[in-house]
Amino acid sequence: MRGQENPFVFGEIIDDTNFVDRTEELNSLVRDLADGQKIFLLSPRRFGKSSLVAVALLKLKKRHIHTVNLTVSSYSSYAQFLEKFAEKVLRAAGPWDRVKDWITRFGKQVKPDINYNLSTGEVNVSLGKGAGFDPAPIAPDVFALPGELSKKAEIRMAICLDEFQQISQFNGGSVENVIRNQVQEQREVGYVFAGSQPSLMQEMLSAKRPFHKAGPQMFLDKISAEAWTEFIRGQFRRRGRTIDAEALTKLLTTADLIPYDVQRIAHELWDYAELGDKRALTADDVNTVINKLVSAQSTYYELLWEQLSPRQRATLQALAYRGAAELYSQTVREEFRLGPASSVQKALQSLDSQDILDRYRGEYFFLDPLLPAWIRAKTA
Ligand SMILES: Nc1ncnc2c1ncn2[C@@H]1O[C@H](COP(=O)(O)OP(=O)(O)OP(=O)(O)O)[C@@H](O)[C@H]1O
Numbered sequence: 001m002r003g004q005e006n007p008f009v010f011g012e013i014i015d016d017t018n019f020v021d022r023t024e025e026l027n028s029l030v031r032d033l034a035d036g037q038k039i040f041l042l043s044p045r046r047f048g049k050s051s052l053v054a055v056a057l058l059k060l061k062k063r064h065i066h067t068v069n070l071t072v073s074s075y076s077s078y079a080q081f082l083e084k085f086a087e088k089v090l091r092a093a094g095p096w097d098r099v100k101d102w103i104t105r106f107g108k109q110v111k112p113d114i115n116y117n118l119s120t121g122e123v124n125v126s127l128g129k130g131a132g133f134d135p136a137p138i139a140p141d142v143f144a145l146p147g148e149l150s151k152k153a154e155i156r157m158a159i160c161l162d163e164f165q166q167i168s169q170f171n172g173g174s175v176e177n178v179i180r181n182q183v184q185e186q187r188e189v190g191y192v193f194a195g196s197q198p199s200l201m202q203e204m205l206s207a208k209r210p211f212h213k214a215g216p217q218m219f220l221d222k223i224s225a226e227a228w229t230e231f232i233r234g235q236f237r238r239r240g241r242t243i244d245a246e247a248l249t250k251l252l253t254t255a256d257l258i259p260y261d262v263q264r265i266a267h268e269l270w271d272y273a274e275l276g277d278k279r280a281l282t283a284d285d286v287n288t289v290i291n292k293l294v295s296a297q298s299t300y301y302e303l304l305w306e307q308l309s310p311r312q313r314a315t316l317q318a319l320a321y322r323g324a325a326e327l328y329s330q331t332v333r334e335e336f337r338l339g340p341a342s343s344v345q346k347a348l349q350s351l352d353s354q355d356i357l358d359r360y361r362g363e364y365f366f367l368d369p370l371l372p373a374w375i376r377a378k379t380a
């Protein structure tokens with residue numbers, strides 16, 4: 001049994017087999033996308049949006065819905081994003097004999113800026129070259145593609161635009177307008193717009209912005225401790241190992257139930273158990289593993305720390321020791337010399353904009369839950 005693959009995966013999109021929980025979210029996402037709805041999926045970083053969408057698209061594919069998945073932040077310009085959008089949509093809309101004529105027409109329509117190559121079944125879209133090239137005039141045609149193709153080929157489509165909050169970097173408000181206008185015409189195409197910066201996404205969905213009331217919002221929660229416990233226990237059990245309740249609590253609280261970090265610590269614990277052939281894992285073992293992870297990051301944390309103002313450091317210390325609920329209390333402000341509540345507020349906002357903190361259910365939390373562990377170790 002040696003060398004069995006580590007079942008705890010982080011930093012990658014989780015597939016069907018190791019997907020924990022989220023049954024309801026998955027069902028409703030699949031249903032809504034199949035219905036051609038436009039859904040906004042919001043959560044802080046690393047909560048599992050991309051994984052949820054990937055599994056949902058897989059299920060839709062099995063129902064013969066043609067799927068497209070694009071990460072907006074992967075592209076360096078509006079033109080490149082439009083090219084890849086067109087390419088992926090055209091590819092997904094196959095088989096060719098059904099859409100070929102229409103693609104030729106699309107090519108003529110936006111001429112001379114589009115080239116495609118159907119000889120190999122591959123589509124390559126080029127919308128014009130040069131830094132000065134302005135793709136805005138042809139954007140409506142590109143975003144209309146899914147709707148047109150669905151009609152012509154009599155197919156249904158589901159499209160994910162991941163890291164959607166980045167879209168405004170391309171062309172300010174106008175790109176939002178164009179997408180909104182095209183997308184609302186497409187009854188038979190489901191869209192999920194996923195975003196990692198809830199505050200930016202919410203701004204985008206606010207009144208006076210094009211996406212206001214464009215579709216339902218879905219806030220992705222953390223995965224429950226119960227679901228994680230069952231998953232982690234089960235994986236270790238299959239390998240003939242046990243993990244006690246205290247160890248599990250330590251793991252889950254240190255990870256702050258953030259899916260990425262739960263998997264990361266569990267992954268490290270698995271390797272540690274394999275290496276030492278530990279049959280029964282305890283809180284001491286979890287502590288060893290966490291300390292190892294924290295010290296591996298310490299150079300990075302030091303650099304980060306040096307760049308912060310004294311007030312920001314004090315605020316992080318207070319948060320690391322006392323948690324978010326008491327941050328504004330007089331006792332905590334005095335203990336950590338935080339100054340007036342308004343300064344705490346300012347420090348928190350700045351730490352939020354630096355992606356060190358974010359908000360979940362109205363309270364600030366560390367995006368990297370190992371950072372407070374490092375802060376505590378440092379001042380201990
Ligand atoms: N349902 C799940 N079951 C098990 N692990 C999960 C699940 N969802 C997320 N994870 C863990 O969290 C990690 C991050 O997930 P994912 O990349 O899907 O999140 P995200 O919200 O898209 O993050 P980002 O905002 O950084 O793009 C995964 O690599 C995996 O380790």
Ligand SMILES: [Mg+2]
Pocket residue numbers: 049050051162
């Ligand atoms: Mg993601």
